[in-house]
Amino acid sequence: MFVMTIDQKDSRNSADRVPELLDLLGTLDLDLPFERTVGDEVQGVTSSAGTVVDAALLALRQGGWSVGIGVGEVSLPLPASSREAGGDAFVAARDAVERAKKTGDRPPLAVASAGTGPGAAPETVAAVAQAEAVLILIARLVCGRSPAEWRILEHVEPHKWGAKTEAARMLGVSPQAVSNAVRRSGWQEEWAARPAAAVLLERADRAAGGNQS
Template sequence: MYVLTIDQRGSSTDVDRVPGLLAELARLVPGATFERSVGDELQGVLQSPAEVVDTALHALRDGHWYVGIGVGAVDQPLPASPREGSGPAFVAARLAVERAKAAGHVPLAVEAGTEGTPRRGAASRPAGAGDGASGTPAAPPGEREAANAEAVLRLIGRLVQDRTAAQWKVVD
């Protein structure tokens, strides 16, 4: 499962953009439940990687959001409200959105959530490091995949953010 935590950038000096993004995501990802979790933040749970990519890139395109993606298990049964959800993917999404705040030009991060695994941040260790060889501890399950997904999404996110209004008109 995928949990997205999306936090508004500069909310203390800006208008509340959460209702607008919620309406956009309802059109973009029909059937998915996104809702305000606290203050200027929203959260949703998705099952499709394609929907995760579409959602993340849509938020990045807008330019007003930090995007945290948590990948992993969620406690079942999944409640009707994402705010009531729990499990490693929820914890990972929280860690990811906090890392996204320090990410620089593309404010996005991906974290793998696993039971009992210390979370060090997908980007804190290069992909391929810690494979168990030479006494280096193996990466927790999913960490390499999360780091790879983050790298690709940041590359695409950079392109998305840098398009002008005229370029978006052509794309749309």
């Protein structure tokens, strides 16, 4: 299972953005939906690695959020709220978000497992590190795009034949302008790499002894 803890950065000097983030993440299918846990922090639980990738990149695109992903066991049966749940994955998510806050110029995202501390199995440490590395590479693409590029990319449906032509017609711009935005932004590379990130998260979860769906 995966637990995600997402914390607002510099919340003491900015408006509360939690409701906005909850609306955004509310479109995702989770085992326990995201909810405010304490202060400016939200938490959710899912058995889907693909959903983890989607949620992480949605939050990072908004800017101003630190994303922690915990992999491992969650106590079953699940309660009605993540605030009432427990398990190693919750501890790992807390460790991950605290580390994500200290990543400097790197996208503020981290993956952790309760089994990656001193004496942890090498395969668990490696699996968690590999999942984090690929997510960071994808996050760099997402976080590095300009508003002008996003205005175009929002209309380019991934993996759809003719999507760029359709977007150009909808936006009233040239197909070349859309193609340039797609190329510069790494749009196709992002969507090609998302499944790989999900596979690596699943591997990390298995290595950490997480609940299997």
